[in-house]
Amino acid sequence: MPKLPALVPSATAEDFIDDAGIESTLARARNADATWVRELIAKSLEKQPLAPAETAVLLGCEDKGLQEEMFAAARKLKETVYGNRIVLFAPLYIGNRCVNDCSYCGFRSSNDEAIRRELEHEAVVKQVTALEKMGHKRLIVVFGEHPDYDAQFMADSVRSVYAAGDIRRVNVNAAPLDIAGYKLLKDAKIGTFQIFHETYHHQTYASVHKPGTRKGDYMWRLDGPSRAFEAGIDDLGIGALFGLYDWKFEVMGLVSHAAYLTRRHGVGPHTISFPRLKAAQGVNFDSKWFVSDPDFLRLVAILRLSVPYTGMICTAREPAHIRDTVLSFGISQVDAGTNLDLGGYSEQGDATVVEQKPKLDKAQFEIGDTRSLDAMVGNLVEKGYIPSFCTSCYRTGRTGEVFMEYAIPGFIQKLCTPNAITTFQEYLCDRASPAVRASGERMIAEELAKIPDANVKAMVGERLALIRDQGKRDLYV
Numbered sequence: 001m002p003k004l005p006a007l008v009p010s011a012t013a014e015d016f017i018d019d020a021g022i023e024s025t026l027a028r029a030r031n032a033d034a035t036w037v038r039e040l041i042a043k044s045l046e047k048q049p050l051a052p053a054e055t056a057v058l059l060g061c062e063d064k065g066l067q068e069e070m071f072a073a074a075r076k077l078k079e080t081v082y083g084n085r086i087v088l089f090a091p092l093y094i095g096n097r098c099v100n101d102c103s104y105c106g107f108r109s110s111n112d113e114a115i116r117r118e119l120e121h122e123a124v125v126k127q128v129t130a131l132e133k134m135g136h137k138r139l140i141v142v143f144g145e146h147p148d149y150d151a152q153f154m155a156d157s158v159r160s161v162y163a164a165g166d167i168r169r170v171n172v173n174a175a176p177l178d179i180a181g182y183k184l185l186k187d188a189k190i191g192t193f194q195i196f197h198e199t200y201h202h203q204t205y206a207s208v209h210k211p212g213t214r215k216g217d218y219m220w221r222l223d224g225p226s227r228a229f230e231a232g233i234d235d236l237g238i239g240a241l242f243g244l245y246d247w248k249f250e251v252m253g254l255v256s257h258a259a260y261l262t263r264r265h266g267v268g269p270h271t272i273s274f275p276r277l278k279a280a281q282g283v284n285f286d287s288k289w290f291v292s293d294p295d296f297l298r299l300v301a302i303l304r305l306s307v308p309y310t311g312m313i314c315t316a317r318e319p320a321h322i323r324d325t326v327l328s329f330g331i332s333q334v335d336a337g338t339n340l341d342l343g344g345y346s347e348q349g350d351a352t353v354v355e356q357k358p359k360l361d362k363a364q365f366e367i368g369d370t371r372s373l374d375a376m377v378g379n380l381v382e383k384g385y386i387p388s389f390c391t392s393c394y395r396t397g398r399t400g401e402v403f404m405e406y407a408i409p410g411f412i413q414k415l416c417t418p419n420a421i422t423t424f425q426e427y428l429c430d431r432a433s434p435a436v437r438a439s440g441e442r443m444i445a446e447e448l449a450k451i452p453d454a455n456v457k458a459m460v461g462e463r464l465a466l467i468r469d470q471g472k473r474d475l476y477v
């Protein structure tokens with residue numbers, strides 16, 4: 001097995017996850033009185049993040065009526081902070097070689113059945129061309145952890161994506177790097193760097209990640225986002241893989257991580273992800289920690305209430321009906337038209353209509369929502385959401401602390417809604433099926449009419465005309 005170079009740990013790394021402390025906070029917070037739960041809901045509606053001990057109170061509430069109040073509050077909060085837009089993206093798997101042996105993953109080194117490969121420049125261009133044909137503008141590139149996929153390789157892959165055409169934002173999901181590695185990615189102009197801690201519970205972490213592997217080093221991973229901050233990347237995504245341990249503990253881990261990053265770097269994570277374990281080649285699950293649908297919905301609502309300004313991503317791992325449900329009370333980003341097979345986008349034929357099932361010998365896990373991008377866009381419109389392909393914030397430098405400054409006074413809606421509408425118009429002109437174009441144009445007319453500020457409304461109206469009548473593209477504020 002090829003070896004990774006030695007680690008350069010950060011001198012400031014801190015283990016802020018106290019397992020026993022989290023367990024006892026959760027136990028103390030069980031079935032708190034209704035007044036307290038309502039006070040916390042009210043605090044969240046004031047757009048104040050909850051402390052982990054306060055999140056524990058929401059997690060410990062088993063009263064169905066109060067849970068309904070949490071769902072209603074999460075809906076309201078989502079509407080006030082994010083409006084009715086949903087950002088769309090697609091994952092692009094670049095390489096599935098991996099030196100780690102995570103027991104839950106189809107790419108683990110001991111999976112001899114997996115077909116291993118990586119996409120070099122030409123192959124990346126081919127995938128990106130297929131993704132652009134669908135209408136995507138925002139991708140997340142994904143890598144296994146392998147000496148062949150060092151930071152330079154990742155940076156080159158990101159550059160290949162940008163060079164291939166009109167993808168406007170490239171995020172990365174990969175194993176954490178050292179500071180020098182992150183700097184290479186920053187130079188390649190990545191958007192968000194995403195690292196999921198998988199499980200915050202130390203003992204479980206040790207049992208699913210083989211000792212002696214890079215991934216087996218809990219602290220190296222936990223400190224990964226902080227090293228990225230130190231390297232100047234202030235747009236970070238965190239996440240946990242639900243189904244390895246108690247879901248309430250993992251929610252506590254995520255909010256503790258968000259609180260830690262805010263304390264240490266002055267900015268919380270840009271996004272939180274909460275994938276549930278899916279079937280993968282040769283993987284046997286312990287059903288003990290399986291997260292049921294009702295619990296999954298609760299965890300999404302509680303996360304929404306706990307971190308009002310953090311974007312929340314629900315991927316195509318979840319089936320369509322679950323994704324459609326959580327859209328209303330927490331989620332700000334979804335992927336669509338997803339194909340996890342390496343090289344799968346260019347092999348799938350007419351990407352606007354075909355629904356894909358990944359082949360498990362080439363994909364990391366099974367997906368639950370196989371709708372094409374066009375089908376997802378049509379579905380969002382039908383449910384009253386504006387599909388957004390906006391990439392403006394990071395291109396205008398609204399990231400990290402600056403992003404928070406914009407988000408807190410509610411400016412996001414003034415910037416995001418116009419950008420959502422104009423990027424959606426581009427999609428309708430260039431890529432939509434006739435039915436989606438018709439319903440989308442109706443939505444745009446309604447959304448334009450709803451813009452309260454006369455100047456903003458006039459500006460958006462002018463831009464829509466430029467896009468429709470003069471073929472102008474990429475107009476953003």
Ligand code: SAM
Pocket residue numbers: 104105106142143144145173174175176195196198240241275276277278279280283317364365
């Ligand atoms: N190799 C990098 C790493 O481990 O950070 C990239 C991660 S992997 C390609 C992306 C994420 O997929 C992992 O962090 C994990 O949370 C998730 N994942 C792995 N196996 C999964 C499974 N069977 N079901 C659902 N998600 C899974």
Ligand code: SF4
Pocket residue numbers: 098099100101102105106107108109143144145175215
């Ligand atoms: Fe490798 Fe990441 Fe899969 Fe673990 S989760 S086996 S590190 S690709």
